[in-house]
Structure formats: structure tokens, C-alpha cells
Amino acid sequence: MANLLRNSRLIFIILSTAASAYLSNAYALDSDNNTSQNAISIKDAWVRPSHPGQDVGAAYMTLTSMQDITLLRVESDVSDSIEIHSMSMQNGVMKMRMLDNLPLVAGKPYKLEPGGFHFMLFDLKKALAVGESVNFVLYFKAKNKAEFKQNIKALVRAETEHQH
Numbered sequence: 567m568a569n570l571l572r573n574s575r576l577i578f579i580i581l582s583t584a585a586s587a588y589l590s591n592a593y594a595l596d597s598d599n600n601t602s603q604n605a606i607s608i609k610d611a612w613v614r615p616s617h618p619g620q621d622v623g624a625a626y627m628t629l630t631s632m633q634d635i636t637l638l639r640v641e642s643d644v645s646d647s648i649e650i651h652s653m654s655m656q657n658g659v660m661k662m663r664m665l666d667n668l669p670l671v672a673g674k675p676y677k678l679e680p681g682g683f684h685f686m687l688f689d690l691k692k693a694l695a696v697g698e699s700v701n702f703v704l705y706f707k708a709k710n711k712a713e714f715k716q717n718i719k720a721l722v723r724a725e726t727e728h729q730h
């Protein structure tokens with residue numbers, strides 16, 4: 567009888583461990599889906615082609631977050647350093663400014679486009695040819711301070727006519 571009791575307790579411990587492992591797993595999957603997969607949509611990601619020897623490039627995309635969130639930084643394997651830039655007309659002169667981060671308001675699409683916000687790629691490691699794709703990792707911080715990242719592939723293409 568004592569033996570049986572001990573066994574059933576052991577089984578109970580194994581079961582509860584399995585259940586909590588399952589639950590924490592489910593939670594991890596769920597929170598991952600909520601924050602990084604479904605919460606931010608990244609569309610129309612593209613990169614300007616570059617000539618051999620050119621060491622600066624630019625990337626554009628449209629970011630929409632389902633919650634208030636901040637884009638902290640961007641990384642890519644084609645560049646050692648990427649800055650978030652804004653552009654605006656000031657007294658008839660186009661001014662480019664580096665931003666420490668880019669806050670995204672829930673539900674509002676942020677379009678990075680020529681003449682506006684863009685990611686500036688410094689020290690390009692290679693020429694970017696039309697048709698290639700470039701990997702980016704975007705690092706975000708949610709309001710609850712949780713940080714996460716999202717991978718995105720951007721197509722190298724020329725600026726299309728209607729964007730002039």
C-alpha cells in the first residue's frame with residue numbers, strides 16, 4: 567500500500583511537471599504570436615540597388631503595429647551600421663535627421679519611403695543588385711518593456727515611377 571502511494575505520488579509529480587511545461591510552452595507560443603508574429607505587419611520592404619564601391623544604401627518598408635510599440639534598431643548582414651532617418655523639407659532644403667528610435671502608434675501604418683523615413687545602411691559590404699533579397703532584423707520594445715525581434719526579407723529594386 568505504501569509502495570502504491572509512493573508510486574501514485576510520483577506519477578502525480580510527473581504529470582504536474584508535464585502540465586506546467588506544456589502550459590509555459592503554450593504561453594510562450596501564444597505571447598510570441600501576439601507580440602512578434604501577428605502584432606506587427608511589415609509590407610513592401612525594398613532596398614535601393616547600389617553600385618560597386620558605393621558604401622551607403624537605403625531601405626524602405628511599411629510598418630503597422632497592433633499595439634503601441636517602439637522600433638529600437640535595425641540590423642542586416644549587408645551593413646555594419648543602420649540608422650533610422652527622417653527627412654523633411656525645411657525652408658526649401660531637404661534635411662535628414664537620425665532618430666534614436668521610431669515609436670509606432672497602434673493601428674497606424676508608418677510608411678518608410680523615398681523623401682521620408684528610411685533606414686540608412688552604412689558601410690555596405692557588397693553591391694546590391696536588382697532582384698536580390700536582403701535580410702533585416704528589426705528590434706522592438708513593447709509598452710510592457712518586453713523586447714522582441716522580427717526578421718524580414720527586402721527585395722532590391724529600383725524606385726518605381728509613382729514614388730517620385
Ligand SMILES: [Cu+2]
Nearest residue numbers: 651662684686
Ligand atoms: Cu538617411
